[in-house]
Amino acid sequence: MNKMTDFVDGQGATLSRVADFALNLTPRDVPAPVIERAALLMLDTLGICIASGPMQAGVLAREATVKLYGSGDPDHGAQMLFDGRQVSLAGAVYAAATQTDNLDGHDGFNPVKGHVGVVTVPTLAVLAQKMPGLSGPDALAALVTGYEIAGRAGMALHATVADYHTSGAWNALGVAAMAARLRGHSRETLREAFGIAEFHGPRSQMMREIASPTMLHDGSGWGALAGMSAAILAESGFTGAPAITVEGTGAATHWADLGQVWQTLVQYIKPYPVCRWAHAPIDAARELALEHGVTHDQIENVIIRSFANAIALYPGMPDTTSKAQYSLAFSVAAMLVRRQIGLEQIAGDGLSDPAVAKLVAQTRLEVSDEHEALFPAHRTADVDLVLTDGRVLKSGLTHARGGAERPFGEAEIVEKFMGFAAPVLGDARAGAIRDACLGLTADGSLFASLGQHLADPV
Incomplete structure (x- = not known):
């Protein structure tokens, strides 16, 4: 096995760039857009976090957090979002990220085939x-720090390993960077x-979850837990450098374009709480039906062509x-x-609709070279x-829809938030x-003007 120095940049130039960005970025350094x-x-992610709270996975995650991730130190405790119970800092981010991940309606970033906002x-x-x-503005600059660092860590990881790992494998670094910034860490501690x-x-393998879908989803709960735990350990003197995705x-x-190209601007927004890989076929079918006034009982067969990972979704x-x-079909x-496609369609009676089942049986899935060449x-x-x-x-x-090719504006994002949040919290909250x-x-x-609304239970 090679020594660490054989594959770590001995000059430290990239680390210096990343640390300076993470610890010293000011709102004035960030373009207004x-x-x-x-x-x-943030609004979009909060909407999904709110709507996911009553789901079974959300309830289980918070109950497990109370049992496993409490804190005996008030300085390192926090209330779980939209729950109110006091747990550790790491537990609070774990619970929120896990429940958000399990509704699967949060933002994402195409180059890493994964998600940042779910933890940041x-x-x-x-x-x-x-x-x-x-x-x-300082809070939003911190959030930008998380988006920019997590995305690049994900790109570095995917470029250097064979497996396609879940988002938790790399978005943990975005959490660590934000914690370092907000808790006043030094470059060495970061x-x-x-x-x-x-x-x-978590170097969890995403395609295993695709093949057998469960509440594990994209590993982001564990990424949040690892990132926050890392920050607290480091400020206590625990060592762990270097990170190969950075150094x-x-x-x-x-990392060369950090602070010049803003990945925050190209995160996609999901209109539906299902895997992003299914969104293009959903939109294609939706637009055909609307344009031609077609109802489901007029359809004999559905043929879907897409990239291989999409076709591998639950058939x-x-x-x-x-x-x-x-699922795809x-x-x-x-x-x-x-x-x-909302909560009603992916839970309860929505899973046993005979008209949907009939159409699923009439669907054919095909891998397309054209779409494969365009992915990811x-x-x-x-x-x-x-x-x-x-x-x-x-x-x-x-x-x-919702990505750089067909972006959503503010009105559409706000409408989506209210559609997910208001049924749980009420229109006023x-x-x-x-x-x-x-x-x-x-x-x-x-930030307290927002934070005061985030801890009280639903």
Whole structure:
């Protein structure tokens, strides 16, 4: 086995760049559109965190957190989001990230085939409980730090290992960076935290979860737990450097544009709480049906062509919410029958709709070389609807809505938030969170104006 020095950059230039960005970035250093986008991404993620709270996975995650991840030190404790019970800092971010992950409606980043906001938003909300004077712009700059560092850590990891690991394997570094910034760590402490977070970040294999969908989802709960634990360990003197995704000899290229190219701007927004890989086929089928006024009982067959990972999604009629969220034929059929995909379609009676089951049985899935060549930079598909009258409606190549190719504006993101949050919290509390979150971009605002709405139980 090679010595560590054989594959670590001995110059430390990349670490210096990353540490300076993480610890010293000010709101003035961040372009206004990036700050504004960060506020919208936080609002979107909070909506999914709220809606996922009553789900079985969310309840189980919080109960396990109380049992396993409490804190005997008030300085290292926090209230779980939308629950109120006091646990450790690491437990609070674990619980929120785990439940958010299990609704699967949160933002994502195409190049890493994974998710950042699911851990960075809880990290900010949890740590800010100890920072009543944190300004809105400073809070959003911290959130941007998490997005920018986690995404590049993910790109570095995917470029250097053979397996496709879940987001928790790399988004842990974004959590560690945010904690270092908000808790006043030194460059040396941040370096140790990166090393601990990377070492303990869950190298879980994503395609195993795709093949057999469960509540494990994208590993982000464990990524949040590892990242926050790493930060607390490092500030206590525990060592763990170096992180190969930051200091490895091949890592520098992934960090070269830090502070120049803003990955925060190109996170996609999900309109549906199912795997992003299914979104392009869903949108293609939806738009065909709307354009031609087709109802599900007019459809004889559905043919879906997409990239190989999308075609590998669960092909049949799911019997659990987890399977429904990692489904392809079911998700498309649910859209064609119900004209929407929300919580009702992926749980309860939505899993046994006979009209959806019939359409699932009439669906054919095909890997397309054209779509495969575009993945992972793009999520594309095309769909044919073969009708009972003999007509064949063809969508052509379709990009998933909510990404850089077909972005959502503020109004659409706010509408999505209210659609997920208001049924759980009520219009008044959901509206207060919306207004406070969007108000964080203003000079003189305080994160506490939002934070006061985030801990009380639903």
